[in-house]
Structures are given as structure tokens and as C-alpha cells.
Amino acid sequence: MTKSDKLWGGRFTGEPDATFAEFNASFRFDRRLFVADVSASIAYANGLRRAGVLTAHETRAVIDALNNLLERAAAEPRFFDRSNAEDVHSFIEAKLIAAAGDAGRKLHTGRSRNDQVATAFRLWLRYEIDSIDAHVRELQSALIDLAELNIDMVMPGYTHLQRAQPIMFAHWCLAYFEMLRRDRERLAETRRRVNIMPLGSGALAGTSFNIDRDAVAKELGFDGVSANSLDAVSDRDFAAEFAGACSLIMMHLSRLAEDLIIYSSNEFGFVTLSDAVSSGSSLMPQKKNPDALELLRGKAGRVFGHQVSLLAMLKGLPLAYNKDMQEDKEAIFDTVDTIGICLRAATTLIANITVNGEKMRDAASTGYLNATELADHLVKNGIPFRTAHETVGKIVLYAIGKNKELHELTIEEMRKFSAVIDQEILNALSLDTTISAKCVVGGTSSERIAEALAVAKIYVKNNG
Ligand code: ARG
Numbered sequence: 001m002t003k004s005d006k007l008w009g010g011r012f013t014g015e016p017d018a019t020f021a022e023f024n025a026s027f028r029f030d031r032r033l034f035v036a037d038v039s040a041s042i043a044y045a046n047g048l049r050r051a052g053v054l055t056a057h058e059t060r061a062v063i064d065a066l067n068n069l070l071e072r073a074a075a076e077p078r079f080f081d082r083s084n085a086e087d088v089h090s091f092i093e094a095k096l097i098a099a100a101g102d103a104g105r106k107l108h109t110g111r112s113r114n115d116q117v118a119t120a121f122r123l124w125l126r127y128e129i130d131s132i133d134a135h136v137r138e139l140q141s142a143l144i145d146l147a148e149l150n151i152d153m154v155m156p157g158y159t160h161l162q163r164a165q166p167i168m169f170a171h172w173c174l175a176y177f178e179m180l181r182r183d184r185e186r187l188a189e190t191r192r193r194v195n196i197m198p199l200g201s202g203a204l205a206g207t208s209f210n211i212d213r214d215a216v217a218k219e220l221g222f223d224g225v226s227a228n229s230l231d232a233v234s235d236r237d238f239a240a241e242f243a244g245a246c247s248l249i250m251m252h253l254s255r256l257a258e259d260l261i262i263y264s265s266n267e268f269g270f271v272t273l274s275d276a277v278s279s280g281s282s283l284m285p286q287k288k289n290p291d292a293l294e295l296l297r298g299k300a301g302r303v304f305g306h307q308v309s310l311l312a313m314l315k316g317l318p319l320a321y322n323k324d325m326q327e328d329k330e331a332i333f334d335t336v337d338t339i340g341i342c343l344r345a346a347t348t349l350i351a352n353i354t355v356n357g358e359k360m361r362d363a364a365s366t367g368y369l370n371a372t373e374l375a376d377h378l379v380k381n382g383i384p385f386r387t388a389h390e391t392v393g394k395i396v397l398y399a400i401g402k403n404k405e406l407h408e409l410t411i412e413e414m415r416k417f418s419a420v421i422d423q424e425i426l427n428a429l430s431l432d433t434t435i436s437a438k439c440v441v442g443g444t445s446s447e448r449i450a451e452a453l454a455v456a457k458i459y460v461k462n463n464g
Contacts, residue, residue: 007093007113017281021084021086024327026060027080027083027085027090030329031091032333033088033121034080034088034091035073036123036127038066038092040199041092041305042063043199043219044199045062046059046107047211047212047213048106048107048211051210051211051212058103059103060105061100061101062106064105065095065099069092069095069099077373085218086274089116090304093107093415094234096241102214110208110209112201114201114202114204115198115200115201115233116184116198116199118233119199120295122195122198122238124190125194125239125242126194128235129194131283132246132249132340133184134187135340136184136249137460140180140181140456140460144177144460146173146352146355147170147220147453148179150357151170151449153168153169153362154167154431155170156364156367161262164369165372165373165434166369166434168435168442169355170177172445174452174453175361179252179464180249181297183245183248189245190238190241193237193238193241193316194238195221195224196222196223196225197216197217197226199213200216201226201229201330203372204233204321206228206229213225219258231320233320233321234319236314241280243306246303246307249339250304250338250342253296253305256296257297260293261290261291264290264408269356271353271361273290273352274352276352277348278292294346296349299338303332303335303338303339304458306331306332307321309331310332313327313328339360344429361431365405366405368396369393369434370406370407373429374390374425374429375388377421377425377428377438378391378392380418383418391444394399394417395414397415406429409426411423
């Protein structure tokens with residue numbers, strides 16, 4: 001790079017050091033903002049025309065040149081190569097000036113790269129949020145499909161990864177649906193704060209040209225303009241917040257992945273992943289490994305790291321813009337790339353699962369998962385819960401000694417522990433009765449699942 005390539009030639013006499021130039025540059029990665037930055041420049045050119053800075057003729061020349069850059073970038077694979085631009089903004093301005101001359105040299109009037117980068121970054125991120133949201137929605141649909149395909153299947157529910165109480169498999173699917181529903185709410189909330197336009201803030205103090213910021217914002221689809229120029233050029237809350245929303249999505253995906261890794265193990269055998277989404281071992285011929293699930297689990301850490309790196313970068317920065325903030329790009333770019341592929345992979349995985357209903361039913365039928373149900377029946381017969389808990393604990397201990405499940409004990413054996421136990425209670429301990437008893441709102445009974453599924457489908461339809 002030579003002094004003449006730079007945006008600040010006048011003040012400098014010396015040539016930049018090559019290592020400094022390489023260190024300072026961000027074009028290698030921020031070229032991803034090219035379309036967003038050109039779009040913002042087009043809207044800004046119109047703003048300058050309305051402010052009387054550009055004539056209609058000059059505005060036309062600038063906008064034509066900018067549109068031409070968009071076309072060339074789309075058509076020429078090597079358009080961005082061999083440039084020694086410092087960043088995407090100087091790249092675009094240099095090309096614009098080469099094409100439009102003095103009209104191009106006027107575009108930066110009242111504008112700074114500080115408000116420019118914040119604007120382009122937000123514009124770019126808004127599109128990415130919409131695309132991530134669409135991917136989350138597809139995953140929600142896949143979970144609904146999986147639930148419906150296996151609507152009658154039951155499984156053990158776990159706490160501490162110990163069998164706890166029986167649930168419907170669809171209940172498990174819908175648990176993840178709920179997490180993703182909250183994730184989409186968070187994305188939508190984040191989008192509201194992302195979609196505010198900093199342009200017009202200048203370097204930090206605002207601009208003395210009469211730019212109608214609202215009109216520029218409207219042209220770019222922003223919901224509003226920033227209220228304080230000092231804040232606007234130094235605010236990267238939206239980036240940290242977005243990384244936070246993505247961290248929670250990744251945390252959810254990692255839990256989904258972990259459940260499925262466990263359930264697809266030989267020890268559980270609840271689900272089988274199709275060959276299309278499994279890997280083999282280079283050494284052990286018999287192996288079929290859930291690599292994709294493990295990657296989903298592993299990549300969560302990477303996104304969490306980006307959130308932490310953004311917060312650490314911003315911590316203690318004095319107002320307003322500081323070059324530290326250029327570090328926001330790679331963290332967010334990698335967050336976007338990682339979450340995109342993870343969501344698509346998760347959707348594919350969910351569509352490639354076979355559920356082994358018999359295995360799950362067997363597992364749900366053994367291990368005293370109906371003990372709480374028995375205690376509940378004692379309570380319904382007037383026994384205080386704490387007493388019922390103790391009594392059933394003793395029955396379980398007795399049953400373990402006899403190597404029997406609760407429903408395999410005779411009524412006489414049961415009655416030794418509590419006189420209120422009768423045949424009706426014994427019958428109510430079956431797997432299906434235990435599940436259908438959980439008919440409270442949010443519970444696992446088939447009735448409630450059917451309702452929850454209907455609500456879930458409406459949600460997906462209305463939130464497209
Ligand atoms: N490449 C810079 C960034 O990403 C653009 C803003 C530069 N502004 C400045 N005053 N050096 O943050």
C-alpha cells in the first residue's frame with residue numbers, strides 16, 4: 001500500500017510500514033460487508049442530494065458507479081483479489097472515485113468510517129438474523145415431524161440421567177421445540193436493536209450537513225435512527241447480544257446432540273441414526289459413530305468463545321470509536337457461519353433418526369418409574385405425601401429384593417405396607433395409565449401432547 005492509496009494522504013509524508021499495513025488491515029475479512037456497505041452508500045448519496053451536497057447529476061453518477069460495483073462483484077470471481085485496500089470502505093471508495101471522479105470524492109461528506117462501519121455491520125447482520133431464524137424454524141418443523149411420526153411412543157424420562165418417570169417421546173421432541181421458540185424470541189428482540197441506523201453520527205459528534213437521517217434509514221429498511229452520535233459509533237452491544245442469543249441456541253443444540261448421542265449408544269438403543277449422517281471408524285470395522293452430533297456439541301464452545309471475546313474486547317473501552325472494535329467482525333462472522341451450518345446439520349439429523357419404540361417402552365417399564373404414581377395414589381386416599389413417599393420407598397426396596405417390578409407384586413404383598421392399596425391402585429400403575437395421569441397443562445399425557453403439537457404447528461405457520 002502506498003500513501004496515495006490511503007484515505008488520509010494530506011497529513012502524512014511517510015510511507016506506511018508493510019507489517020503495520022498488514023496488521024491494520026481488515027479487508028481480508030470485512031469484504032463480507034461489501035454489499036451492505038455499497039447499499040448504505042447509495043442511500044447516503046440520496047441523503048447528500050436532499051441535503052444539497054450532491055447535484056442530481058452527481059448523485060446519478062455516484063449511484064450508477066456503485067451499482068456497477070455490485071454487478072462486477074457478482075460477476076467477477078476475482079474482483080476482490082489483489083487489492084491492497086485497508087478495509088472494505090476504502091476499497092469501495094477507491095473504486096468509486098476511479099469510476100465517478102469528483103462526484104465520488106464527495107460521497108464521504110459528513111460521513112466517517114465510524115458511522116459507516118456500524119451501519120454496514122448492522123445492515124449485514126439483520127439479513128443474517130433473518131436467515132438464522134429461518135433455519136431455527138426448519139429445525140422446529142423437523143422436531144414436530146419426528147414427534148408426529150412417533151406419536152404413540154413412550155420413553156423413560158431422566159433426572160441425573162437415572163430413570164425417573166415415563167414420558168411420551170413426543171414430549172421430549174416438544175421440549176426442544178420450546179427451547180427453540182425462546183431462541184427465536186431472543187433473535188427477534190436482538191434484531192429490533194440491531195435494526196437502528198448509526199449513519200449521520202459522523203466520526204462521533206454528528207454532522208453539520210443537513211442529512212435527513214430518517215429518510216436514509218427508511219430507504220435501508222432500518223426501524224429508526226440512533227439517538228446519540230457518541231453512543232452510536234461505539235455501540236457494539238448488538239454484536240455481543242447477537243452472540244449471546246446464538247450461544248443459547250448452541251447450548252440447546254449441544255443438549256439435543258448429547259441426548260441423541262446417549263440414546264443412540266448400544267447401551268440405550270432408543271434411536272438409530274441413518275448411515276447418511278453417521279461415520280465409520282478407520283480402524284474398527286464394526287463402528288458407526290455419531291460424529292455430526294459430537295460436532296454440534298463441540299461447536300457450542302466456539303460460539304460461547306466469540307461472545308466472551310466480544311465482551312472482553314469492549315470492556316473498559318473509552319468513548320467513542322477505537323480500533324479494538326475492528327475485532328468484532330471475525331467473531332461475528334464465525335458465529336454466523338458456525339450457527340448456520342449447525343442448525344442445518346441438526347435439522348438433517350432429526351430427519352434421519354429412527355426411533356426404536358420397543359426398546360424405549362421396555363426401558364420405561366422397568367426401574368420403578370411408576371413409584372411416584374403409587375405414592376400419588378396413596379395421597380389421593382388420604383395419606384400425607386411424605387408418609388406415602390416413605391411407604392413406597394419401602395415397597396420399592398422390598399420389590400428390588402424380590403427382583404420384581406411394582407406391578408408384578410401381589411395385592412397381599414402391597415397391603416403389608418399400606419392398607420389403602422387395592423386392586424384399582426395396582427391397575428393404575430401400568431405404564432400407559434401413569435403417563436395419561438399427567439394431564440396438567442404442560443404435562444406428558446397424550447391429550448396434552450396433542451394440544452401442544454397443534455399449538456406448535458400454528459406457531460411455525462404464523463412465524464415464518
Ligand atoms: N475497519 C474499521 C472497523 O472495522 C472501520 C472503521 C475504521 N475507523 C477508523 N477511525 N479507523 O472498525
